[in-house]
Amino acid sequence: MSRTEWSRSGLSAAQVLPLVVLLAVAAAPLVVSEFSVTLMNYIGLASLVALGCSLLTGVGGLTSFGQAAFVGVGAYTTAVLTTQYEWSPWLTLPVALVLAIVIALLLAAITLRLSGHFLPVGTIAWGISLYYLFANVAGLGGQTGITGVPPLTLGEHVLNSGREFYYLIWICVVIAVISVRNLLDSRPGRAIRALRAGGAMAESCGVDTGHYRVVIFVYAAVLACVSGWLYAHLIRFVNPSPFSLNLSIEYLFMAVVGGASHVWGAVVGATVLTVLKQWLQDLLPRLIHSSGNYETIVFGMLMVLLLQRARSGLMPLIARVLPIDRKVQVPAVLADATGSAVTPLAQRVRPAAGESLLEVREVVKRFGGLIAVNRVSFEMQTGEILGLIGPNGAGKSTMFNLITGVLEPSSGQVWLRGERIDRLASRRIAERGIARTFQHVQIRPLMSVIENVAIGAHLRRGGSVVGAALRLDRETERALLAEAQRQLIRVGLGDQMFNQAGSLSLGAQRLLEVARALCADPMLLLLDEPAAGLRYQEKRALADLLRGLRDEGVSVLLVEHDMDFVMTLVDRLVVMQFGEKIASGNPAQVQSDPAVIEAYLGGIE
């Protein structure tokens, strides 16, 4: 299997291969039959849509059953405007795109706040509705459709043969694939690739996950719309049937067949399914002795088998036999090794030591009848390491989630430097300088270590999605990755930067999370059992690192079960049991506190 998500060519053989393919694609119309050119045109058109599905489903973990309807928006917009209002086709494209974007934004606004399965449900409804609108509105030609769509013209030249159109389609495909590849290898791209891990990790790094869900949905809609616009001018006729729900399902299948492990997967998926469909439509009716869409049976079974046996699609299998790079992605800017000067990321002004930093006031969290945290209060000062200890189930991790906005307290307040933060979303709290790690490690196992860590620096630079797709973000990339590298070296993972994050030991994965949190340049660092899984020497190194951070003015709130580690490191402790604070003070005080001794060792009957 290819060990990369959307990898970038690294080997020389891997650089040659795309060129060979590109040349073959460029030369194809000169040698193959008219029929093959038509087929390849359809493959190209389907690839555009499937690429969007791949971005949406494979990378982002969202599903749409409305992509064919977006194709229809592109096709019908230009068909109506060119035939009934005699617009130039080149002017209808922006109109179609605006329409598709507006519809995508509306659908996203309605469904994306809900849990994942409502987007597919909403897009099924939209796909069916649009199909029946196309079929039943008189101005759109009804079932018979709209004929006489004009061909595209380039200056004086009219593109009226399939062979000429071929180049236009495939140039669009190549541009689309490169733009998606560029996007994924960037700051917004890392945020998009973090979406599938569930919201908590990305939001804790300040990523607005809702925004990026909308972004990829709109991007997929744009690609589908372009495909529809091209289709209308290639066929010069539109009717409702190519924009039905069944076609949307086929586009999704193409993305599944290709898999999301590689950007070109969508093209592979589109090729396989388009050719297979052509062949089956020829073969099956002869076997069954009647006509009909029997290929759906084979498609359906193929898909079930693929999802049961090879969920990452065909691309990894192809990558095994072809010289496609199998290394983990080295981010483009580092691979280029241009050596140009990097402007370091700006650092937050840290408050002076001894100032009041965090204040938890009478916080309560109920889950139904269970009170996980009951009226707990404590304070932290800047430049302090505070340990939060207690037996399992004491409510320590719940307390972390309350401070970082993953959960909202049932009552009570949390204040950060004079500002109340308990009603803020996670990413707003991240903006204010709190970074955290998780008890159950939250990493993207297929991304490289350095890319995982760079997600932590998300808020320290801006940059648009379009800029990333156009590669206008290289300076930002260099700065972000240099910071990630710096923090990785600091936690002792410098030699594992380009390994797949999932290949690290559990202890190293915890250190990765520490590095990711440090990338956010926090004033307060919340570490949930960072030493679990570390060896003795590694624990000592981690303790030294945390002391070093304290000296720089970073405060640390620490949940940890290793008492040797905790007692020698922290300035003060808060002890929790059954959701309540039972003791606090410096390590010596806490160790002699009778309530603590009873909690840990059990009372005497």
Add this chain to the structure above:
Amino acid sequence: MDVQVALLLTQDGLTNGAIYALLALAIVLVFVVTRVLWVPQGEFVSYGALTLASLQLGKVPGTVWLLACAGIATFVVDAIVAWRDRRSALAVRSGLSNLLVPAVIVGFALWLAPRNPPLLVQILLTVALIVPLGAMVYRLAFQPLQRASVLVLLIVSVAVHFTMQGLGLVFFGPEGARTPPFTDVRLELGFMTVSGQSLIVIGASLLLIVGLYLFFERTLYGKALRATAVNRTGARLVGISATLAGKLTFTLAALIGAISGVLIAPIATIYYDSGFLIGLKGFVGSVVGAIVSYPLAALGAILVGMLESFGSFYASALKEVIVFTSLLPVLIWLSLRTRHAEEDDEE
């Protein structure tokens, strides 16, 4: 529109709504127990209607061969697993439920079909031919994917719909069918007429709903399914296997689908692909209850029926558009009630 027309439309709406409600309940049941968004529920409906229609013409329905093929395929898959893991008991059990039981049903159908049995026997035969397909679909498509994410299960569900619809075309052909009404009785209630057909549909739906309620409240298997819906891991720890729960759920869904098909057969002409839209209307209904609440799903489905009936009066060509865009306000309402979008995904 006068009162007479409005009452007629309401009657139509309630009749169709009752069928959609059954489908919506099946969709909720499948989702809460197995996390599968069950798109192909409608395929069982078209199978049911077309099977009954064949039997009424004295023909052997295509379902007979479909059941035989599905049974053999399921047994082969089980046999491979049994051979690989050396679990001969599995092969025996699978042989019983996937070869022997279907063989008996198939034999019975072949013998009975040309003999023009009474309507009730035809209906029972239809149900018997379709119900075993539920567990087979679960075994073939979903059992190997018990730990998969909702997203993967949804794509598989759509793939199963593709397959089942295509098989419907193979086994039933492209022609549509409509059965004669169960009864010609018409009741005069004051100034309106109620068709006996509508009463049968609504009555049968209510009976089935009550039956399901009793199943979930009173029987051990029903309680096991409820336990699985609340907490899958917990249910497994007390000995309720996910596989059993899945097969049972899909069997119930097939039963509900087959009965819905029988009920809808005299009301509308059904083609091999009609079930999809009918099932999706059940889906729209179930979304009103966020696909987790039974009563809200039933209520939503009845609303869908009414909307469709009045929609076809005002703008017949656009009735589907009206039904499916009605989802949008529902989704907005759900969205406003939700604070966080929660995902659980694994790789």
